[in-house]
Amino acid sequence: MNRWVSTSEKAAFLQWFLKNHRLKSREARTILDYLVNHLHVLEHITFTSTLPASGKTIVISSMQSDEPGFVYYDQAKKSEDPSKVLGEFMAHPTVKRNLMIHFYGSHIHTSYQQLIQTPIKEQFQNYKRFKGYEQVTQSVLEKVQKDTDRATLLTQIDQALDERNEAKFKELSLLLKEMDQSSK
Known part of the structure; x- marks a missing residue:
């Protein structure tokens, strides 16, 4: 306090x-x-x-x-x-x-x-520690979001293949390629 x-x-x-x-x-x-x-x-x-x-x-x-x-x-x-x-x-x-x-x-x-x-020093140390936790949590959440988006896109590509929709397949494949390049 x-x-x-x-x-x-x-x-x-x-x-x-x-x-x-x-x-x-x-x-x-x-x-x-x-x-x-x-x-x-x-x-x-x-x-x-x-x-x-x-x-x-x-x-x-x-x-x-x-x-x-x-x-x-x-x-x-x-x-x-x-x-x-x-x-x-x-x-x-x-x-x-x-x-x-x-x-x-x-x-x-x-x-x-x-x-x-x-003491103020202890409060500052707690602040720094929790800021570090926040950064780690944020990076984990971003990775989970990217993985989820990629999995959704792969599911949509599979569905386009099942429906034999070539235009949708090409469009989604390009999106997947862009997503993979941006994550490198």
């Missing part, structure tokens, strides 16, 4: 999540409660579905997830200490951070999917 996500939308989702899911890490609940109660910090949180190569990312999982209960990535450093995150929230509330939440059905949960903000 490339839309702006309001702090109230983020807070409403986190409240729903805390109400409906048990977390693997009790301390992770403290982090989410902190975010819900400190909207100035939540304002700088970006929900993500992929782990960015750089930046600060908090990963929290519910009991139904196979992922670890809590992990914090700060650039290349990995930590499983939630108190470090709370300390950073208090010391640097305006730092941009990513939040990834794992729970059963997250990939189809519309409220969560609307919060996820896809």
